[in-house]
Amino acid sequence: MTHWRTYVFIINLFPVLSAFAQPQQDTTGRNAGFSSWIQETHLRLGYDLGKKIYSKLNGGNMDAAYLNLGYRNHILELFAGKEQMPFVHPSYTFVTTGTYYKIGYAYNFYENWGHMHNEITLGLRYGNAGFSYDLQRIAYDAPTPEMPAYVWAGHRFYSGLHAGWIEVGATLKAEIFHGFYLDLFLSGKRLLGGSKPDGFDLLYVPGFFRTNVSGFGFGLGYGVSYRFGY
């Protein structure tokens, strides 16, 4: 009979202790901690369709993909690509082979309604490429009509080239259907530094495209992506 009180006490401990096992509730009423934090992040995996189509139409190949890690409206952008593109000029032709990566931060300015996750972002990126040139043709004009013009064909390699650049990029991402998005890109970029090949010039950089005297470049493109997230 004396143990009955002990048993009641012990039994009453269980509901009290189980109250601590429940997740903490903050003032918004949502669950705090890791589970709510993860609900505000997303992952996006994309493929640059524009570069692929352009490269195939121009006798080369470009493969470019991107990964976005987002938390609320902040996005960490990561790009990587592999290119093999011919540069055809009336006087010469060379093929660029190389890879590049880009890393940047962007902010999504678009306010979505409901559960939509479309984006209009603006960000800053840094890009870097490693590549080589294969000069395959040089055409020399005939000095006079009595002498023939001369075309040299062969392979002259300029290897171990590098270049870096910064880019201001804006993107527009709109959902086409269930998690799949169509992304449009716009960018203004500037070449920062690059190893000039001996006896030639830095005319094309994978990821940057054609260079010019000013060092500035402009890009327009599109891709498809899939968004993983809540």
Added chain:
Amino acid sequence: MRKWLLLSAIILATACERDDLCLEKPLEGAVVRFHNAISGRPAAVDSVAVYYEGENLIPATLTDSLLLPLPPDRDTAQYVFEKTGTPASNPDTVRFFYVRKDTFISKACGFWMTYRQLQAQLMTDSDNWIQQITVTRPDITDDTLAHIRIYH
């Protein structure tokens, strides 16, 4: 309307590049100067015509200097310097040897051929009007001073 104008302006501005035009001209050839074989002083030839591969490269002119173009497709070039006039024209054959090397000029101009280590050889025949041929400057880097001297 204004947005369309702005867009077209941007597209046009990005399409034109300042480095798209090649504004420089390559060197025309080796400078040949004619000298009197006895005095060594510059002396004009009345008249000289140059033939390359059977075709008339330089028509007959009364001059003491010529610009001789070199072919980009071979390492030896043979020219016929013909002294025209009465009673008959006198052709003399000269062979040039050189080393070709291309130099990159710019994105718009591309590569140009440069000629270096020039050597000249006079083909002797029964009646040479050219007495001697010397190379004063073997590398063709400009077209101001003489590269080749022909003594006649």
